[in-house]
Amino acid sequence: MKKVLVTGATGNVGKYVVDELLKKGERVIAAGPSFKNPADTFSNKVETVYFDFKKPETFQGVLNDVDRVFLMRPPHLGKPEDLYPFIDEMKLSKIKLVSFLSLMGVEKNTIPPHHKIEKYIEDSELPYAHVRPGFFMQNVSGVQSKEIREKSQVFVPAGNSKTSFIDAADIGLAVATLLHDPESYQNTAHTITGSEALDYYQVAQILSEETGKNIKYAKPSYWKYRRYYIKKRRLDKKYVNVTVALYFMTRMGTAKEVTNDFIRLTGRKPRTFKEFVKENRSSFTS
Template sequence: MMKILVTGASGNVGSFVVKELLKLGEKVVAADPHSDKAKELFGNEVEAVTFDFTDRNTFKDALKDVDRVFLMRPPHLGKPEDLYPFIDAMKEHNIKLVSFLSLMGVENNTIPPHHKIEKYIEKLSIPYAHIRPGFFMQNLSGIHSVEIKEKNEIFVPAGKSKTSFIDAADIGLATAILLNNPEKYKNTAHTITGPEALDYYQVAEILSEVTGRKITYKKPGYLKYRSYYIKNRGLDKNYVNVTVALYFMTRMGTAKEVTNGFYNLTGKKPRTFKEFAQENLRNFM
């Protein structure tokens, strides 16, 4: 039985992809820059390998007996070219399907690195099933939860824009279904979102209701946000620049579309933000 390689296996989406693939009875190779991290998460259920997109010496072990791949760009690699050597290696290994974690609306938007990565996979004629989710609900329970917990504030430069947030657990399920059916979903792309588009004032209202505290949306400008996240939060400049670009696009309306993509793949309704906030309450307290 051939195996499925999951890159970023201990990350937000990757860990859910692994869990769902195991439920479907697939054999999983969990790739991570620190293989012990994957071992900690999944124990003996997976084969854990040390993997780094910038180190070609890690490719061979990762792709051994693998015929399908979940491909995820690590946030710190801002240039699409950083992933090309590994995509070349997938081509040499005759991969049956690669499911790349892309971005909603990226087919019409050349700015994010995801656009060129999709195009490169297609150019090499590797069978693909791009997954194009909306913004993750985990952005709020993760990176942006610091201000929510410490100051009762949501601090993102999204203006009045609306976003059709999706739970990373739902992305994991949809992706696992694609990888489990490589023939059926060969050369397809799937835009998946949550069930509703919310602005951040509505998100603040839901969080206020769920936490029992008054949470407000601060609506900072790009420069204020950028400088706070780099200087105060100490985050990598390239990473922050990519998020600023995404919020810029969000303000142009790129994040508000609600699709049936998730239901079409899974036969289930995607989780609402309120359900997510209730289930992940500890991350906001």
């Protein structure tokens, strides 16, 4: 049995992809630039390898005995071209299936880099199974949680739009399902969402109910959000600009769709946002 390569293996989604593949009995190679002590990262359950999309010298040997790949774009790489050399390398290795972590609605949205990456994979004639998730619930418990904890505010420029949030753990299960059965899912795309679409007033209400705090939706402008995250939070400007573009598209209704793709792939219902907050309460209160 050949192996599955998981890029971004310690990230929000990658770690769940690894876990779910192991549950399915797959042999996994975890790849990433930040393995300081690989044995501790996955308790010796998987092979690990140093890998960096910007360093082609790290490609050598990484695809040996691999026939399926989970591909994700690191957030700090804003140019789709940064992934092209590795995609070319996968084509030479005759990969059976590459599952790319894309973005909900990206097939109609040429602004995010995910659009061009999808097209490059398709044009390379690699067998693919694109995964197009909605916004991660982990965005709320991660980068957005600082303002929730310290200011009791949800600080995103989403206007009155709705979002069908999905748990990264559910995305990981969906990806593992695709990679475990590559022949069945060649040249397909899957929009993975939660079971409900919420606006950020409802997000704040659920957070308030589950934490006992009075959390409000600040509803900042694009300018105020961008300035705050760059000047105050000191996040990378390219990353913040991508998020502004995503929230612009969200206001146009691109994030509100609710699909059955997760249920169809896994036979399970996706976790609700209320369940997620209850299980991750400490992220919003500590």
